[in-house]
Amino acid sequence: MSKKSAEEVRVILNTNKHGxxxxxxxxxxxxxxINTIDDQRAFGITKxxxxxxxxxxxxxxxxVFRDYVLENFxxxxxxxxxxxxxxxxxxxxxxDGFCSYCRHMLEKND
Known part of the structure; x- marks a missing residue:
């Protein structure tokens, strides 16, 4: 998978695609x-x-945000x-890779 451009990252962060x-x-x-961001630059950008x-x-x-936050979380x-x-x-x-509805449906079927 190729890395997203700055413009693609901007779209992810500035649209209502995920909320x-x-x-x-x-x-x-x-x-x-929960202390998941180890890189200090990414930590500061996140703040x-x-x-x-x-x-x-x-x-x-x-x-930096793409490399240390989006690619991992x-x-x-x-x-x-x-x-x-x-x-x-x-x-x-x-x-697990699932939205809450699908997670619920999978757990319900277990």
């Missing part, structure tokens, strides 16, 4: 709370997104239904 900016900020707060939103990030900041689509995973479901989706 609104508030959902994104809550998700990033969760990542910081900046939480406090100010993602709109004013430079291309360099977007590349972003599930684009559910592996079962193919729909976009909302930010509010992203932590669990990073573990």
């Amino acid at each position: 609104d900016t508030e959902d994104l900020q809550h998700y990033l707060e969760d990542l910081l709370r 900046q997104i939480i406090e100010e939103g993602p709109r004013d990030l430079s291309d360099n900041q977007l590349h 972003h599930t684009e689509e559910c592996d079962r239904c193919g729909l976009n995973v909302p930010w509010s479901e992203m932590l669990e989706a990073n573990d």
